[in-house]
Amino acid sequence: MKVLRFILQKEFRQIFRDKTILAMMFAMPIIQLIILPLAANFEVKNVNVVYVDHDHSSYSQKLINKIGSSGYFQIVATPSSYLKGLEFIEKGEADLILEIPSGFERNLVREGSQKVNIAADAINGTKSNIGYAYLNVVLADFNRDLDIQFKLPKQAPTLSSSLITISSTNWYNPRAEYKYYMVPGILVLLLTLIGGFITALNIVREKEIGTIEQINVTPIQKWQFILGKLIPFWIVGMIVFTVGLTVMYLVYGIFPKGSLAVLYLFAAIYLIALLGMGLLISTFADTQLQAMFIAFFFMMIFMLMSGFFTSTDSMPDWARAISEFTPVTHFIKVVRLIVLKGSGMKEVGKELLYLIIFAIVLNALAIYNYRKTS
């Protein structure tokens, strides 16, 4: 234990002497938490629509007004032909084309039906898909208005079918605000970066400057060295987590609905798991560049597969299986559940078990793989 104290003293001195890393560790959570939720927003607004009107009737005018006033669409141009409309898509100025054929009003009034053409730019898939869906809703609404005007007097019974509409409620995030979804995720991202990257780089740096060899030639035992590296970064990680929670509360007014103690317990174990991973990476890498790349590779997969950006439920089965094998997935889930839903130990106990297993396996591998004698 005496030896461990000397090691810890040295690590803390070095951490607090490196002003750049220190600043990064504390500025990062604050800046990321403030900027990312504002910028990364999946709710689609400002879908740019090109409206090609061959009919120039009062109904087509009504439709264009309805679309324009929905709040989601921006009519960027009203060219005279579909081909001219396509040019806007090609230039990237528009996401959707809505083409109204000639005889729109006449057919609507006489025959009670009329087709319109919607073309979407699929490069920004999310935006045009959602825009397409929104536009459909607007058209359906327009249809209902028409029904009331034309059909109501004659065929009142058919109306009842269109009166059943789905109204949805977003539980635990009532206004479906993106920040509630993003902010807890970013907290997780922060711990992941500190755990995975900083430890790996720190140890590999010692390899590069040659001090690790000096350490290996001393009687420092493996567990002392590893604990000496884990404990300081664990403490730093917990501080960053606390800073993150504070920013979350001060800036977004989000206070965890569930138990803070449970949240901290999860953060503590998650950090141990990720620190173990950083350590494991450091046993493979000889240079900081290698460590960066290995860590980055895993982080990318972890982040993309974790349900941070996209829901794991919409992944194919194989992807969901991979997702289950990344600790980030479990931790993100738990943080959202505890922060937004107020889940307790009973609901998230299973995830705790997963994280404990990750922590044990990753650290065991790292300890096994760390050699004082090669």
Add this chain to the structure above:
Amino acid sequence: MENKAIVCKDLTKQFGDFKAVDKISFEVSEGEIFGFLGANGAGKTTAMRILCGLSYPTSGEAKVAGFDVYKEQEKIKKNIGYMSQKFSLYDNLTILENIEFYGGVYGVSRPEIKERSAELVKTLGLEKEAKKLVGGLPLGWKQKLAFSVAVFHRPKIVFLDEPTGGVDPITRRQFWDMIYEASANGITVFVTTHYMDEAEYCNRISIMVDGRVEAIDSPTALKERFNVASMDEVFYELARNAKRTSD
């Protein structure tokens, strides 16, 4: 019988087909200053890393401070000091902090660290710099400090891998004064060097060529054997037949 600090018999380290160290045998007595010479790539560092417990030998036997290099590396590590080619103190710690850390991990108690480091800083003439970061020191001072740290815990044997590389002649002389002092205190010194004038300072030297020890004796005896005036020429006679190109 005189006690042996290091005993090596047919020690071999092989990387694939390449025999970095090829059946070397030698003994080093306690308190001796033993020069371990050889051209670049001759296998000096590899052999030294085995003796320090940093690397497993492929075959052969070796005992350092009475402990086996296969099974008792951790015991070896308690009894030796090591100064590698690369400067290996922490640049972002002060002189005192470096001494404290390395002293501490070898189990020197805090009060003793305090006392001994104050003394050390005084003898090195670094009182003013004691609380400055090591990174800012000139190379010569760094090397002297690194050596002092390597013998701070009073090991039985100290291994020095090209300790005076890139250091000016005056500092080199001072460095060797420090080595003599350590030796006088009973520490066995095992040192590699490329400077043949330094080889003359050693009690005995061995010269490695292509992984093998080609000659081992006192500098005077070697000069007599090859009938030359200086160690430079002894080294040249032996090393010019080397097959391995120096890196």
